[in-house]
Amino acid sequence: MTQETLKVTIDRGPDTAHVQTVFDVPAYTNQTVLDVVSWVQQNADPTLSYRYACRVGMCGSCAMMVNGVPRWTCRTHISKVLRGNAVTIAPLRNLPVIKDLAVDMxxxxxxxxxxxxxxxxxxxxxxxxxxxxxxxxxxxxxxxxxxxxxxxxxxxxxxxxxxxxxxxxxxxxxxxxxxxxxxxxxxxxxxxxxxxxxxxxxxxxxxxxxxxxxxxxxxxxxxxxxxxxxxxxxxxxxxx
Amino acid sequence: MLNLRLYMLQRVTALLMAPLVLGHLAVMIYAVQGGLSAGEILGRTQGSILWFAFYGTFAAAVAVHGAIGLRSIACEWVGLRGRALDAFMWLTGLSLFAMGARAVWAVTFA
Structure with missing residues (x-):
């Protein structure tokens, strides 16, 4: 059986403003949005910038816009937010973007x-x-x-x-x-x-x-x- | 954009207007039952301190309430800030008051 893949669109910026990159990410049964972003950074594009720390919903570092909605990505299961097999991830709204998914707090x-x-x-x-x-x-x-x-x-x-x-x-x-x-x-x-x-x-x-x-x-x-x-x-x- | 003073002014004028709007609608519906001419209206309002106070308060409250409400819209939807926003609010308020006061004066003491 071939593994299912997720179509993950990530907003890149600000130097490449409004440019989106699409990645194919392997789907797992237990996978958070942060896991997906980490997979991209570790396996597909090491230049992707994002922020996280505790991974258990305590530190407040990893919030991003997921399909246009702000969410704590470490505690958001990807299966809850997928549209078909696709998801769009962007930096938090209302804050200046430092790079990619990392905003200036x-x-x-x-x-x-x-x-x-x-x-x-x-x-x-x-x-x-x-x-x-x-x-x-x-x-x-x-x-x-x-x-x-x-x-x-x-x-x-x-x-x-x-x-x-x-x-x-x-x-x-x-x-x-x-x-x-x-x-x-x-x-x-x-x-x-x-x-x-x-x-x-x-x-x-x-x-x-x-x-x-x-x-x-x-x-x-x-x-x-x-x-x-x-x-x-x-x-x-x-x-x- | 809205500080406590503007916020309270808008709430207080809203409180004032609520009974005035109801009174205005009630009188309007009651008064036109048997048909009413402009002359008959003026006959009742001319020289009346009561109607002057009723609609005078109404006009003043509308000017304050409306100007502050439009200030919020001008800030959030048009992007006005600082002095331009203040100027817009005052101009709107004074214009509303001038139009209202002129009408009230015309039907009571002019």
Whole structure:
């Protein structure tokens, strides 16, 4: 029996912008999209550039557009995305391409910091460790968002990011929301200011692609809605 | 493109407009039941502080709400940014307000 082959189309760039290369890749019964890309790089074209690290869905390095949809490629089985025996793989949307399937993640992480997605400590190393009450509603809200692996799938899925380069994006805003609800974070005012500016949460149209495509089943859209509520409330409190 | 202030202005004006739209439609449907001439309309609106306040608020809310909404569209679909975007929003808002205010004034106190 001859082995089945997959017809794999890969976007190459940016120097060869919009040029696609088609590869014939042997099909295996257990094969992820990342396995397919790795096979191409190891057996067909060693000049193919892409990025991965953990291969188990923890590090957030290997996200790519697969048939036009952002996915974590190490945890996406090729059989789930094949059209016939073909698949098209491209670099993540909304980020500058470094080469082939590797994108520059700087804008993504710069916005993460711009949204005050950093720890705002109130204690010093000499203070006792503050207990975290896991039974509070705020902790439940914070817990709902902390499993983000920074893979940028939501950022690539977001049409508002595409249309508005100032927009901070779902991942950064969701991190701001988790910190706002974290008893150990003391950055409430800074976070609310950061997400109220021109690129902030109020630009979100609640299209919901972030929540639809998040590989960890997180819900950035609801997190952003939470930020909208909190910023509105804080505005009324300031007026009183 | 939208900060908290613009976002809230658009939401507050939406809240204002919701009952005004319903009131406008209800009065329109009720008033034309037996046929209504322009003269009869003007007879009721001329000199009326109530109708001036009703449609004056309406026109102001529309100007603010519409200008901010079109700002989003101009940014995301036309690519306007910075001062050009601000200028577009103000021009749209002021034009809408001028047209609305002129009409309101014409049927109440002109």
């Amino acid at each position: 700087d804008p993504f992480f710069d916005k993460w910091v711009a949204a005050e997605g950093v720890h705002h400590g109130a204690l010093t190393r000499d203070d006792p460790i503050a207990p975290v009450d896991t039974s509070t509603a705020a902790r439940a809200v914070a817990d709902a968002g902390i499993e983000c692996i920074n893979c940028s799938v939501c950022y690539a899925a977001c049409d508002t990011v595409t249309a508005n380069d100032d927009y901070l994006g779902p991942a950064a805003l969701q991190r701001a929301w988790t910190l706002l609800n974290d008893a150990k974070d003391d950055g409430r005012a800074a976070i609310l200011d950061a997400v109220s500016d021109k690129g902030g949460c109020h630009n979100c149209h609640s299209i919901g692609s972030c929540t639809t495509y998040c590989p960890n089943d997180l819900d950035p859209m609801s997190a952003i809605a939470g930020l909208k509520r909190e910023t509105a409330k804080s505005l009324f409190q300031r007026w009183r």
